[in-house]
Amino acid sequence: MEIEVLAEKLSKALNNVSRIATSKVSLPVLNNVLIKVKEKQVSLITTNLDMAIIDFLPVSSSKDGVITVPAKLLAEFISTLPKEAKTKISTKDNKVSIKADKYSSVINGTPADDFPELPEIDEKKAVIFKMSTEEFKKGMEQVIIASSNDFNRPALTGVHFYTNNKILYTVATDGYRVAKKKLIKNVQSEIKVTIPAGTIQEVLRSINDEMEEIEISFNEDLVRFRLGEIEIVSKLIDAEYPNIDNFIPKDQDIELEADREELLRITKLASLFARHGANDVITCETKTPKTFSIHSIANEFGENDSTIETKVGKDGKISITSKYLLDALNVMEGEEIIIGFSESVDKVTNMAVPMILKNKGSDDYIHILMPVSV
């Protein structure tokens, strides 16, 4: 095997793939990146057995062959080289020699036999969506914050994608909050799958400004993201996802509008005093005709009370976790936010009605926060 490429390009590709090369003791080859050259096409591949990242690297010249090399070591070596150095990687038996200008080194590689074969998307059966990477990135960043890391409930550790009335939605929840986003309107196929949040994170990390379009293909148990020269293949989470629409409250008798920056400011202020108390609880309160305030107490430090002037129609109070409100406000894009809540109890579930946040003038994104009882 032999490739010749600019250090800068190779370094970028290696950085893309080497993140998931894990130090799995039982199968050391998973530390490695597989470098495969076949008919002028060079691919760099790593996998952690939940997902795989493949980078198709354009090179100036190449010779066929395969080898695996410790990913992190190679990535660090290449990234230290001067950017415009012309780098040549060639193998002799299992020795991988790297030469760039006056720098050269030999890394012990391992044969590719043990490197797992990757599952592939069956294009015929696949459901494929395409969208702008910018939209995708924004949507995912807004949703992924609500995903859980509690592996006792595997479904919630993922981001759920589902279609309803020709709209592709994506949603995540950890049981305390829900984030839901309309991703694509007017889609033809139907899906209902859950992608591990970790995979989404890797996809987000791989996105750079040059990539305009992302292609997402689903099989029954596999998803593939294609963006630029990168392909990410991942398992799906095989667990029933709860029906989120049940959580979305219908009767909200208190509603108000507020400037997002201002809201963010008073929430931050309140959270300073909520940090040490039980559960970071802050209390939001409306007072007719024009007051929305957030209140928090930390016994040992003092208390905080901040107010926004805005039109409110009814007095009410709700306690929520400050961090969750901050998270939500941070990812929302609208200048004005609509907050809705209610003091009443849901008649069906007999639970307190959660708080709901929206961007003013758009129903594309909603964020729901469960109230805390104090």
Added chain:
Amino acid sequence: MYNVWENALAEIEQKISAGNFSTWFQDTSLLSAEDGHVVIGVKNSFFIKQLQSKFLDVIKAALINNGVEVKDINFEIQAKVKSKVRPREVVAPTQIGQKLPSIKHLKGTKNFTSGLNSKYTLDNFVVGSNNDLAVAAAKSIINKPGTSYNPFFLYGGSGLGKTHLVQAIGNEILKNHPDYKVLYTPISDFYADFVDSVMKGKGKEFSNKFRSLDVLIIDDFQLIVNKEKSQEEFFNIFNNLHQSNKQIIVTSDRLPSEIKTVDERMANRLTWAGAFDLQLPKFEDKCAILRSKANLTGAEIEDEAIEYIAENVNTNIRDLESELSTILLMSDVRGLTPLELINNGSINVVHEPKLRPTTPKRIVDKVAKSFNLTTSELKSKSRVAHIKNARQVAMYLLSEELHLSTPKIALEVGVKDHSTVIHGIRKIKNDLKLNFTLRDQIAEIKGKIYD
């Protein structure tokens, strides 16, 4: 079906590398094998691909060798995913025996108190790799007291369940043989009783009481006193019971040969039938113990919380249980789940055994380092506040951790007078009440001293 797959796996394991086996076959199962259509359950599609492309022949051969007809092999992803992020599998507590009916069965020994606490049963004794041998022996004793393991000598550090286990043996024997006379007594009580009866001139009665026992359980044998007469009495009772094949059970925190006050004759006899030790539970066992205790109280606690406690308590089971109950209590009072408490930092569990004894020099060095001083600076006569403060912390730690006398401490930190030391220690003790930074710093130094 399950067994067939186990056997097949055992065969596959021989044929491929350990790394490959543990990676690819760990979470597999045989779902069905009807009419030669074999379906194997795997974790995700990555596994399907790999098993199909590299290990199909091995699997097929192994299945055929185990008498399974194989026409084709298919793979299916199992819903029951074992998430790979959870570090280790938590073993469910193994429980043995049946629940003890209340104290009723003690009839027949009405005017005889066994000294046993009926809350200790084998039922609520969590068995793990740290104690399974001892438990196996215990079970055989319960079935046939006085035969196989006699005397049964059980040793292990404090808080590892010695008392629980021997009391459970007593309780179970009583359940099987309500007419048996079982006596549980810590060795200290044995002496108190003995001295008492001798003083009252009832020495004969005392020895008769013991000689008529069917099962004698002596706890905390390491506390045996070096009184010739008492040891001799115990020795006689021991011999007497042993000769008439009555069960004797003895616990201690170390082997008899390591107890200075025990003479060799006695030590030999105690370990005739072997000595069983209870060890510190492994991570999985600790999780199982916590889980079982939590279930007993009916409290809810997340697996992560359990794993957190298990990981951070490395001393003994008693500490483990006390941490658990603290956390459960706190979670009750504050209305947060245990995991939330841990995550928000309200709870900080660390119980590490003080394995390596420390030295005065080490303490002084570490204190100096923590205050960015050299050891000689710390020991100097300087009255600079910062150095003085460091010196006083060193005095405090020397006294707290090593219980050195004040003149010795004075020598270690280079001051002349032991009253300076007394003053220094008192000052730090006072400061600790108010000064959180100092508290943290001292905690950190302590950590380093034993590191």
